[in-house]
Amino acid sequence: MAASAAMAALRAVRSVPRSSHRAIRPISFTRVPVKPVRAFSISARRRDDASDNSEPGHNVRYTTDLYPELKRNPRFTELKQEHVDFFKKTLEDESAVIDGLSKDATDDLEPFNRDWMKKYRGHTKVVLKPKSTEEVSKVLKYCNDNMLAVVPQGGNSGLVGGSVPVFDEVVINLTRMNRIRSFDDISGILVVDGGVIMEVADNFLKEHGHTYPLDLGAKGSAQVGGNVAANAGGLRFLRYGSLHGNVLGIEVVLPDGTILNDLSKLRKNNTGYDLKQLFIGGEGTIGIITGVSIHCPQRSKAVNVAYFGLESYEQVLKAFKEAKLQLGEILSAFELMDAESQRFVHDKTENKRPLEGQHPFYCLIETSGSNGEHDNEKLETFLEHVMGEEIVADGVVAQDDTQIAELWGWREGITEAIGHHGGTYKYDLSIPIKDLYSLVEDTRERLNSKQLIGDDKAAMAVVGFGHIGDSNLHLNVPVRRYDKEVEAAIEPWVYEWIQKKGGSISAEHGLGIAKAKYIGYQRDETMLKLMRQIKQLYDPNGIMMPYKYLEGVPEHTGAATS
Numbered sequence: 001m002a003a004s005a006a007m008a009a010l011r012a013v014r015s016v017p018r019s020s021h022r023a024i025r026p027i028s029f030t031r032v033p034v035k036p037v038r039a040f041s042i043s044a045r046r047r048d049d050a051s052d053n054s055e056p057g058h059n060v061r062y063t064t065d066l067y068p069e070l071k072r073n074p075r076f077t078e079l080k081q082e083h084v085d086f087f088k089k090t091l092e093d094e095s096a097v098i099d100g101l102s103k104d105a106t107d108d109l110e111p112f113n114r115d116w117m118k119k120y121r122g123h124t125k126v127v128l129k130p131k132s133t134e135e136v137s138k139v140l141k142y143c144n145d146n147m148l149a150v151v152p153q154g155g156n157s158g159l160v161g162g163s164v165p166v167f168d169e170v171v172i173n174l175t176r177m178n179r180i181r182s183f184d185d186i187s188g189i190l191v192v193d194g195g196v197i198m199e200v201a202d203n204f205l206k207e208h209g210h211t212y213p214l215d216l217g218a219k220g221s222a223q224v225g226g227n228v229a230a231n232a233g234g235l236r237f238l239r240y241g242s243l244h245g246n247v248l249g250i251e252v253v254l255p256d257g258t259i260l261n262d263l264s265k266l267r268k269n270n271t272g273y274d275l276k277q278l279f280i281g282g283e284g285t286i287g288i289i290t291g292v293s294i295h296c297p298q299r300s301k302a303v304n305v306a307y308f309g310l311e312s313y314e315q316v317l318k319a320f321k322e323a324k325l326q327l328g329e330i331l332s333a334f335e336l337m338d339a340e341s342q343r344f345v346h347d348k349t350e351n352k353r354p355l356e357g358q359h360p361f362y363c364l365i366e367t368s369g370s371n372g373e374h375d376n377e378k379l380e381t382f383l384e385h386v387m388g389e390e391i392v393a394d395g396v397v398a399q400d401d402t403q404i405a406e407l408w409g410w411r412e413g414i415t416e417a418i419g420h421h422g423g424t425y426k427y428d429l430s431i432p433i434k435d436l437y438s439l440v441e442d443t444r445e446r447l448n449s450k451q452l453i454g455d456d457k458a459a460m461a462v463v464g465f466g467h468i469g470d471s472n473l474h475l476n477v478p479v480r481r482y483d484k485e486v487e488a489a490i491e492p493w494v495y496e497w498i499q500k501k502g503g504s505i506s507a508e509h510g511l512g513i514a515k516a517k518y519i520g521y522q523r524d525e526t527m528l529k530l531m532r533q534i535k536q537l538y539d540p541n542g543i544m545m546p547y548k549y550l551e552g553v554p555e556h557t558g559a560a561t562s
């Protein structure tokens, strides 16, 4: 009885007629063949070649020039020859130390001093590339004993300026710690060095029928340790959840050189405080992650990707609600892109747009499952519904892996396209979903009213996109050059806006240096006090990540007293 009622309901939904007067292109229902899932991310090119003068904005200013209020903390020792000699002796391999003290190594140091956005640039004179946990331990202990400030660095793809030094901090880069330590294809538990690149981990897992539980546009550069340190979110968060759940254990070197070995391979472990959680999202402020144990899901056999045009943000919300309802467990991504974001991608790539007409909003939906026929049926029902109800104005479904990659390109290509002209003011925000896009509209109105956007102005547009499935907006203001007037018009106004809505000023990118001084818009004094105590406990000399995270300029914190 119940089953036949369900079938009748299903038929009823499927038989909703498409309105005959709509001038929209029917969605192609041709399916992606059932075959192993593609690696669907497009690796971001690293723009860290110091000699690359072809792109606009290559002359990156020093962070200390951009923010002259930052002062070097005199507690830290200045790098001397004896320090460099110790590092060379300890790390043995010639290529493990980039020495800018005894010779001019500006070009070699530049990729480690400059961030991906070309917004932050430090003055380090030495980069260390240890190859083992023991080496990390030795050099970190030495830095601690000698009061040398330190910046841990992974793939340097971070978007908040955390991964590069401000002054002359020692950079400890994990690139050479790139071993896959073990994988169990029954439990799906992978153990790797902190410096393994995400894409390398995912390709390895692909061979074993599994997938890395995180995907993002910089997967070709970003490292597993960097993912964990940043608690990165990305495109699969909707499906696989946070690294706070997927990371089962970590190996960390504390600032005094102590090796904390918590490389658990257990899904469940309730014995005492879960200390590893402090390092997930700790952004390198209390230790260097040298090993990670992570739970990896089975790789989906069937993947479908659809790209829609929609007429309003309300329709986006309706489509999302329907996707959750009708696609349920096979929904693996629901991403939002506004018209401006797609315009930038189009201008940059000159690729043919997926849809004929243009729309104020676009969504990319991905399903991943284990049974192609079952998934196709579900997707078809969903598509018929959203088209029939005119929730979606137009759309296409990828018919093969190449088309899947092409459609993803319109989403993943945004970061590169908007940063291309000189830079981007980036805001990565959690906002209650109903209000999410109104921030983009308010920002646009604000910058327009101040006449800050235009062909002859620093700011080019206000762009909104993000992980709608996680209520995570990426508000971006692409600029021809970083400009104080534009910055002052947005900050701290944007954080006040977020505070009023009960959102988060940092959804997935972290605090780094960009948001350090605004942490008070999110955390009250009681929380900040406890956080400072934790920092003091793990890093009493304060050598890790000075000027960042909890160390923003105090008078700008906006902290609410509790």
Ligand code: FAD
Binding pocket: 044, 116, 151, 152, 153, 154, 155, 156, 157, 158, 159, 162, 163, 174, 194, 195, 215, 216, 217, 218, 221, 222, 223, 224, 225, 226, 227, 228, 229, 230, 231, 232, 233, 234, 235, 283, 284, 285, 287, 288, 289, 290, 415, 416, 508, 509, 512
């Ligand atoms: P880095 O950038 O080198 O470092 C990030 C932070 O972690 C720094 O504070 C650094 O000091 C610290 N750190 C790095 N390695 C270690 C370690 N082993 N131990 C301790 N601390 C360490 N982020 C998202 O969340 N979601 C996205 O969708 C997303 N998409 C992106 C797309 C593009 C094109 C780009 C350029 C970036 C994107 N990012 C995204 C940001 C970035 O890629 C992630 O934060 C990533 O996890 C950073 O990894 P990384 O190895 O490059 O770390």
Ligand code: MLT
Binding pocket: 217, 234, 412, 414, 415, 428, 466, 467, 474
């Ligand atoms: C994304 O979702 O594409 C990333 O977080 C990068 C960005 O915000 O630019």
Ligand code: ZN
Binding pocket: 233, 234, 466, 467, 474, 508
């Ligand atoms: Zn993101």
